Amino acid sequence: MSATLNIAVSAARAAGNLIMRSLNQLDSLQVTAKARNEYVTEVDRQAEAEIIRIIHKAYPDHAILAEESGEHGTGEAVWTIDPLDGTTNFLHGFPQFAVSIALSVGGRLETAVVYDPMRQELFTTVRGGGAQLDGRRIRVSGRTHLEDALIGTGIPYRANLVWMDAYLAMMREVMERTSGLRRPGAAALDLAYVAAGRLDAFWEFGLSTWDVAAGALLIREAGGRISDFEGGEGFMESGNVVAGNPKIYAHLSRLLAPHYARGKRVAQQAS
Numbered sequence: 001m002s003a004t005l006n007i008a009v010s011a012a013r014a015a016g017n018l019i020m021r022s023l024n025q026l027d028s029l030q031v032t033a034k035a036r037n038e039y040v041t042e043v044d045r046q047a048e049a050e051i052i053r054i055i056h057k058a059y060p061d062h063a064i065l066a067e068e069s070g071e072h073g074t075g076e077a078v079w080t081i082d083p084l085d086g087t088t089n090f091l092h093g094f095p096q097f098a099v100s101i102a103l104s105v106g107g108r109l110e111t112a113v114v115y116d117p118m119r120q121e122l123f124t125t126v127r128g129g130g131a132q133l134d135g136r137r138i139r140v141s142g143r144t145h146l147e148d149a150l151i152g153t154g155i156p157y158r159a160n161l162v163w164m165d166a167y168l169a170m171m172r173e174v175m176e177r178t179s180g181l182r183r184p185g186a187a188a189l190d191l192a193y194v195a196a197g198r199l200d201a202f203w204e205f206g207l208s209t210w211d212v213a214a215g216a217l218l219i220r221e222a223g224g225r226i227s228d229f230e231g232g233e234g235f236m237e238s239g240n241v242v243a244g245n246p247k248i249y250a251h252l253s254r255l256l257a258p259h260y261a262r263g264k265r266v267a268q269q270a271s
């Protein structure tokens, strides 16, 4: 295992263990609402602190971009961290959440881990080395027809409510034309599922860099595609993401395009 992946895995497992210990004490958790529909717990913060401690012990000079505590340092090597992706699920005891950690060097994703502590599933990748689940190679699915595809998504909220009408039209098309639509509630894990072929494609608006970074490398290393809605690389900044196996990604992008164009006009008028 590469040295950076080793550290990423140790950090993700440590955070995952902390999250699992806290799951038994959900009733006594201090919960703060950052904004409507956006919660943070002491577990998010403690898990993040533990991840940063482990990374900085091994790589004191590396920079960090972490959801709860923001930026630490600057430099070529940056670790992007979501210590608990799916906090709403976690707070309800709904067993779908994960730890997401990615390392980029000079803006290029190099190493990534998504860890599901409920199922103890570890998704790992190093650029050029493929993607693995618990050490075994994974690939995106081989499905080619939209009507056979299982599609994942996330529902817009907060600042992204402006996309709601376009989003509902997208949902309707996808529900009518595919074999099913899922909203599991932890974007990093949704992307890992695309990499593992459990979902054939995925789309969401307004994600954050830490939701997407690790999943993006996993998908690419598993032979899949990920982009913004115009096929570009800007998805890490905009958080507007469409991903999938190459065939279903292409079908889904085409299906969503007219609704995206309409939503974009509405979003531009609103800003």
Ligand code: IPD
Binding pocket: 082, 084, 085, 086, 087, 088, 154, 155, 184, 185, 186, 187, 188, 204, 206, 207, 208, 211
């Ligand atoms: C959220 C989850 C969710 C997505 C939201 C994210 P958090 O992350 O990934 O699936 O729909 O946009 O904010 O806040 O639980 O880390």
Ligand code: CA
Binding pocket: 082, 084, 085, 086, 187, 210, 211
């Ligand atoms: Ca997240």
Ligand code: CA
Binding pocket: 044, 067, 082, 083, 084, 085, 086, 087
């Ligand atoms: Ca989070």
